[in-house]
Amino acid sequence: MKKSGWSTDEDRLLSELAAAAERSGGSLSGVFREAADMLGRRPDSVRNHYYAMLRESGESAAQFRPFTxxxxxxxxxxxxxxxxxxxxxxxxxxxxxxxxxxxxxxxxxxxxxxxxxxxxxxxxxxxxxxxxxxxxPESKLCGAEPLDRRTLMAMLEAKNAELKKQHERFMLLHAMFTKLCELDRGLIAGFTSSAEAAQLQKLIDRISAGMK
Incomplete structure (x- = not known):
């Protein structure tokens, strides 16, 4: 009959048999056969479980002892x-x-x-x-409470209102620059030299293009 899962009692029996073999100079292969007969398991299954327990505990074969x-x-x-x-x-x-x-x-x-x-x-x-x-869950360990739908909606509305105000400010600035760009070229030439007027107009054109 095939068995799976090992109980604490089975682990203890296996470790006791291994300890007895260590004291008497016996071999582990003999321990595996004896444990297999007593527990109704296959020797290779006993061997695999024994070494798995050793890896879990970080001990050598002679040191292993199950936790109570x-x-x-x-x-x-x-x-x-x-x-x-x-x-x-x-x-x-x-x-x-x-x-x-x-x-x-x-x-x-x-x-x-x-x-x-x-x-x-x-x-x-x-x-x-x-x-x-x-x-x-990490949120419970940190004491954080999950946000409900109403709170999330309120946060989204507040963010949307903030973005709307930013957009309105941008549009106002855009309108101001547009008006500036529409200044009569003759007016510009009237208070600056031709070279300065050309530079100013280029700057206005660049600003206007960037705002579109």
Missing amino acids: KEETERLVSHMLRRKAEGCSVRRAALELAGGDVSLMLRYQNKYRSLLAKKPRLIDEIAESLDLPSPSA
Whole structure:
């Protein structure tokens, strides 16, 4: 019968068999066969799960030991509290490990594994501590409230009114420049030299072209 999903008891049994084999000098292949017989699983499935647990914990084969329920809850509680205070996952894990880098990696990997595989557990512990859950939407974590339709419409109307005023000012300036450009060329020539009049007219023409 094919089985999937591993329980905490199965993980503990597997780690105990591996630890016993380590003490007696036995092989891991023998552990996998023995665990497969006891759990009704295939040896290769046991082997794959064992090494997956090692990768998750960041430990070597001789170091691996599953987290107990109490250890898991303590880990998550600590991480959530420190995260709520602005601490990084790595720093929080290092604090819990008392500066032990190897243990810090174990805590860090376990916490991230729980976030990915058991978000409901994280949510439950966060709720019991009255802390925001990492799985909550960012707007909730930041205390932001979603905008309703009425508020959005009011914001759009205010922006539209502002743009309308800007357009009216632009049109007024355009009209002023248009009037300036319509000045009689003879009037321009009357108070400036011909060269200055030509330069002024070019400037007016450029301004007029740019306003269209």
